[in-house]
Amino acid sequence: MYAITPDLNTLVGQVERGEADIxxxxxxxxxxxxxxxxxxxxxxxxxxxxxxxxxxxxxxxxLNELYSLPSLVDKLCEDGYEPVFGxxxxxTLVNLMRWWVPLHIDGYDLHPFQQFGLRRALESGFWFxxxxxxxxxxxxxxxxxxxxxxxxxxxxxxxxxxxxSKEDLRRFFEHAKIDAVVNDGTKAKRRxxxxxxxACYVINYERFWVxxxxxxxxxxxxxxxxxxxxxxxxxxSPLNKGTPNKARRAYEHLSRLCYPKVWPMSAxxxxxxxxxxxxxxxxxxNFGHPDHPLGTPREFLDRYASEIKDLxxxxxxxxxxxxxxxxWDTPKLTEIRxxxxxxxxxxxxxxxxxxEYFKGIQTVVEPVQFSPQERELADFIVDxxxxxxxxxxxxxxxxxxxxxxxxxxCNTPEALRVTEFQPGKDLMEARAExxxxxxxxxxxxxxxxxxxIRESGDKVVVFTHWTSLGLHLIAPHISVPxxxxxxxxxxxxxxxxxxxxxxxxxxxxxxxxxxxxxxGLNLTAARYVIQYEPTYSxxxxxxxxxxxxxxxxxxxxxxxxxxxxxxxxEERVWNIQQDRRVISSATQGTEEPLSYSNRERALATEAANxxxxxxxxxxx
Numbered sequence: 001m002y003a004i005t006p007d008l009n010t011l012v013g014q015v016e017r018g019e020a021d022i023x024x025x026x027x028x029x030x031x032x033x034x035x036x037x038x039x040x041x042x043x044x045x046x047x048x049x050x051x052x053x054x055x056x057x058x059x060x061x062x063l064n065e066l067y068s069l070p071s072l073v074d075k076l077c078e079d080g081y082e083p084v085f086g087x088x089x090x091x092t093l094v095n096l097m098r099w100w101v102p103l104h105i106d107g108y109d110l111h112p113f114q115q116f117g118l119r120r121a122l123e124s125g126f127w128f129x130x131x132x133x134x135x136x137x138x139x140x141x142x143x144x145x146x147x148x149x150x151x152x153x154x155x156x157x158x159x160x161x162x163x164x165s166k167e168d169l170r171r172f173f174e175h176a177k178i179d180a181v182v183n184d185g186t187k188a189k190r191r192x193x194x195x196x197x198x199a200c201y202v203i204n205y206e207r208f209w210v211x212x213x214x215x216x217x218x219x220x221x222x223x224x225x226x227x228x229x230x231x232x233x234x235x236x237s238p239l240n241k242g243t244p245n246k247a248r249r250a251y252e253h254l255s256r257l258c259y260p261k262v263w264p265m266s267a268x269x270x271x272x273x274x275x276x277x278x279x280x281x282x283x284x285x286n287f288g289h290p291d292h293p294l295g296t297p298r299e300f301l302d303r304y305a306s307e308i309k310d311l312x313x314x315x316x317x318x319x320x321x322x323x324x325x326x327x328w329d330t331p332k333l334t335e336i337r338x339x340x341x342x343x344x345x346x347x348x349x350x351x352x353x354x355x356e357y358f359k360g361i362q363t364v365v366e367p368v369q370f371s372p373q374e375r376e377l378a379d380f381i382v383d384x385x386x387x388x389x390x391x392x393x394x395x396x397x398x399x400x401x402x403x404x405x406x407x408x409x410c411n412t413p414e415a416l417r418v419t420e421f422q423p424g425k426d427l428m429e430a431r432a433e434x435x436x437x438x439x440x441x442x443x444x445x446x447x448x449x450x451x452x453i454r455e456s457g458d459k460v461v462v463f464t465h466w467t468s469l470g471l472h473l474i475a476p477h478i479s480v481p482x483x484x485x486x487x488x489x490x491x492x493x494x495x496x497x498x499x500x501x502x503x504x505x506x507x508x509x510x511x512x513x514x515x516x517x518x519x520g521l522n523l524t525a526a527r528y529v530i531q532y533e534p535t536y537s538x539x540x541x542x543x544x545x546x547x548x549x550x551x552x553x554x555x556x557x558x559x560x561x562x563x564x565x566x567x568x569x570e571e572r573v574w575n576i577q578q579d580r581r582v583i584s585s586a587t588q589g590t591e592e593p594l595s596y597s598n599r600e601r602a603l604a605t606e607a608a609n610x611x612x613x614x615x616x617x618x619x620x
Contacts, residue, residue: 024081030088031062034338038063038092042081052079055352058334065346066096067116068353075352107175108143111136111357111551117345118144121263126284128231128344129265130588133546134522134553135347135354137265141227142172144263145200148225149178154261155222157200158215160208160251161229164487164495165520169229170202183207184492194218205233209250219258226255228283230519231264232271235279238297267546268539272580273326274304274333274587281340293340304332333586346588349549361549361558365574366530368445368565373438374413378568380431381405381423385614399610403569406614408469410565411533413438415469440474442532442563447479449530449561454480454509459502459525461511463518463544464532471514474532480509487516499523515540523547527555531562534574538581572613 023044031039040061042049050061056072057063063072076083085093103115110118118140121127129137141159148154157178161169166182173180180200183193194201194214201218208215228234234248244252255262262283270277278294294300301308307327337346349358370378385402401421408415408424416424416435428435446462453460464470467486475484483498484490490498495516502511503525511523518540526548535541545560564570 026076026081026083027086028083028089029086030092031060031338033060034062034335034341036092036095037338037341038066038069038089040083055350058337059331060335060338062338064337065351066092066341067099067113067345068351069096070100071353103147105143105147105176107177110140110143111354113347113351113354113357114140117347118147120345122147124343125260126262126343128280128340129263130269130344131265131267131347132349133267133543134358134550135267135349136551137267138169138172138229139551141229141263141265142176142178145173145178145225145227146176148261149199153223154225156218157225157227158219158254159200159202159227159229160205160233160247161202162233162519163204163492164485164516165229166202166204166492167496168520168522169227170200173200173202183211187211190214205247205251208234208248208254209246212250212254215254216257219254222258223261224255224258225261225263226251228262228264229266231266231280231283232269232276235269235276235282237273237275237279268537268543268584270584270587271537271539272583274328274336274583275300277336277587281343284343293343294336301326304329304336328583330582330586333583336587357551358549359553359556359558361545361560363545363560363562366445366449366561366563368410368442368563370565370568371438371441373434374409374441376434377409377413377416377427377431377438378406380427381409382614384423384426389611389615399614403610403614406569407533407573408466410442410568410570411464411466411470412440412443412473414440414473415466418473419469442565443474443477446474446530446532446563447477450478450480450510453528458527459509459511460528460530461513461517461523461526461544461547462530462532463513463515465515465535467514467516470532471512475512478510478512481507482510482512483508485511485513485517487514490516502526515544518543518547521547522550522552524550524553524555527558529560531560534562534564534570534577536573536576536580538577538584541577569613572616576609576613 025043026049027041027043029039029041031037040049040057040063046061050057050059053072053075056068063069073083099116099119100112101119103110103119114136117129117131121129121144129141131137145154145157157173157180159169159173159180166184170180170182178200179198180202181193181198182202183190190211191214194211194217197218203211234245234251236244236248264280264283266280269280275297278292278297278300281293295303305326306329309325347354349355349360381402385399388397389399402423405416405419405421405423405427408419413435416427419425450460464474467488471484471486475482483502485495485498498511499521502508503523511517511526529545529548531541531544535544541562548555549558562574564574
């Protein structure tokens, strides 16, 4: 147990007697603003202290995560500091010591940060696993379910996730020796499986409302653990008059029928909008937390938004709708981590006490140059969009199709031959011979990269956003053995078979996937990820890269390539993604940003940013 000084007078006496060096003294107290958190107060050189140890703190010098305290104290002592705990720390330190006690679960060898978080989850009616992709959220939730069953604290597990991830999630519970089943198929078949009373049902979120009656019969008056993987599927932002979807409403009804324990999980919930992060904690309201820890949406905006304004935007159908755009106060957002400290644990692979267990991954931007034909096609689309913008005005022109065609062009001009978007049709009518002559420089570069990877005996995961206008167009031209993975049009069984073949067949070099594979899959056979285009969302880009960067990764030199076409819409998409990274990092407390972005466009939705994405410097 850490020594706690009786009072500050005693400490002053120690300094006067030469028993403590005031230059190296760090007084630690419970933060007066954020109960349960620890405030570090160096007596001298506060800024230098923060600069040296910023990975442990917010800029308020409040400890980001309690589990990192032992490693920080060791580091301070190693550097000659004298950390002194004040009396207000006692309750927090007692909790720390309890949560650090090793947790033994049959069949599991947990890292310290995992067992620390799991102990806290086991004690909580609500616990948000805000852990980085690949750090063991599903692995630990299954271990925790096993422990809860052994303690006779739950009767049933309902685990919800995305459709393509159900079988992988079921296997985690199977590893924990829990009778788990994925309930798919016809309504009659699902009813029969529900009647079999398995210990764990793994479902996609739509089942909450489609199978509500059957689930209600199972859950009524039972002690139920709800594991909500990729919880962003049922959260919402009230900013633009959003309402909970059917799955969310049905889930809330189910939770009131039983004695619930709720574990939402997500590494990428913010997506540039901190209100989404706030909504995760709305799920706690039914479970002994009647007051939202971050206040109402209005209170949240008043506290963290520096500017709010409404925009009028046109949908492809021609209908005009209003959109509220927020300019967030990024430095203020960094306190959110402290306000929800008792309901979550943020874990990122760069954190002290976590990074030691990961191989690390490098992100490399791979520049692509348009061919002369591709440049001419891009200029044609931009000029047509500019003329429409200038002639008809911002309120009456729909720039969405122009933007989409520019993005499709960056991937392959072939998409312009088959797209139903009007700018593509106009181009085919006016310059069909140019479209026919243009070949994809990006696809040629991708094949060069794939062939080098195959020659080295490695494997690679390639992501592209579009399916019919992307993946299915480039797949016939991929020059190495590969499997295809996508959403609509491919069954879950076919998707699982593609994954297993990629992982086990040494002849398969490439796992070519739409963004249906960017969440939930564990693809540790690959050393490389190639993002065929940058994503507007930082969270989505991070999810793609994390398919190979997992807690059980065994390969060195993990690399995430992002292909960005120079002097194009993709450069601006990439810039916005990096600005949105700052918002996600500040909100979740996963990384203290070194600088803050003031670009309002980075915080708006993709639809609100389309003029700048298309025209770039013409807008200046």
